[in-house]
Amino acid sequence: MHLFPSRLAALSLLTALAFSTACQRGTYVAKPQLAPVTAQPVTPTLPDDATAVATIAPYRQRVTEQMAMVLGTAPVAITKNSGESPLANFVADLQRTRASREMGTPIDLGVMTNGGLRAPLPAGPITMGSVFELMPFENELVVLDASGEVVQHLFDYAARVKMAVSGATYTATPDGKATAILINGQLFNPAQDRLYTIAISDYLAGGGDQLTFFKAIKPRDTGVLLRTAIVEQIQELNKQGKPIEARVEGRVKF
Template sequence: MSRFRFRGAALALLLAATAACQRGALQPTAQLTNTAQPMTAAQPADPKVEAVVAPYRLKVKQQMDEVIGHAPEAIRKNPGESPLANFAGDIQRERAARELGQGIDLGVMTNGGLRAELPAGNITTGSIFELMPFENELVVLDAPASVVQQLFNFAAPIHMAVSGATYTATPDGKPTDIRIGKEPFDPAKDRTYSIAISDYLASGGDKLEFFRPLPPRHTNVLLRTAFSDYVRQLTKEGKPVTAKAEGRVHF
């Protein structure tokens, strides 16, 4: 059973249990007795439980199987500049700008923050859940130049791209010729840069500890929702879903 199917079944069971509670079907007992039995793969399912769960499982499966877009080729993540991370970072900047009504300088997504690749062919709602299975929110950080420098210091040794910027990584892993929005970046300049990022990475996840002291501005949009909405909009416009490594990092 794939990770997605397991998650879908668990969600269906949770929905069923919730519905039962609301109907009053689940009542507390005065005393708990140890009636636990060992579970085996051969143990048959309880027909009564299956009858309750089945409609929810079907509903979840129908939702997850909905085709929302088409990719001519798989959008993958790889060491260095990643097509999938470029895809995610660009969507983050675009959606954060729309939600907050202002331009966003940078978008940050690490390969570790993306749990699966987008397949070639039909992209379903389930594909997006596989890509982003967590309830991560899109937030915006307002970072001083010193923190932005730390971001590129982190990115350069692994040739990680940053949406909205280009730079050169030296052989010893130092960032040079950093350009943000085509403007040269000066770490000594007294300026604040806006960064669209997940709340997980903003809190220091994936070794981005230098972001932790910065208070996030909330968009109240899940990353998963931002990705799904973007794919749906492309489909509405008759466009395929594509992304590529396009030389944001030079070395």
């Protein structure tokens, strides 16, 4: 990390102030008078500032240790691919399981797109760092209550990219339509007067990845970060002595 002297002084003072105000609520601290900062080019030849390196070192060490913590073990890498994806199946399933637990009632469907997953889970030890690479965002797990019409839009979207939906199977027609939809083993009827519960990230619930048909639905919060749900699912499987694995299961038929 490269810091110029004036920037270092400002950083040191602001750090001290941050700790002061965090530990002593209600204590007045005068605003520091900072010297003007002169822009200077940063190049590889600029030496590290020893004070800055020493200040950061304990935090860097703590983060390194946390990221290296092993959560579980995967016999083979859990990857994403076009169409039905082992990694999307794994995450969508755990979303539905965790949302069911948080809400105290079964959740019909779980939705995760490939675009919401940034990296595979590697073969061998899965660390906390592996999960941060998979899910670097602060996305929250939420539940949507969707009408049959909206659910039909979901499956037609899924059919265009051959995406699987947790809790369901369907057939994708050549023209990108979803037919023969079974939700928890029951034939789906979009005209039926009922709501379907969907476990999903707040990003997708807000219309991300072109899931715009969800935008009008007010989500119910679970209070759980999606990354936390992934970490705790892996830890629970490991506690039970189970490997971390997922596969393509034929949830999408052609």
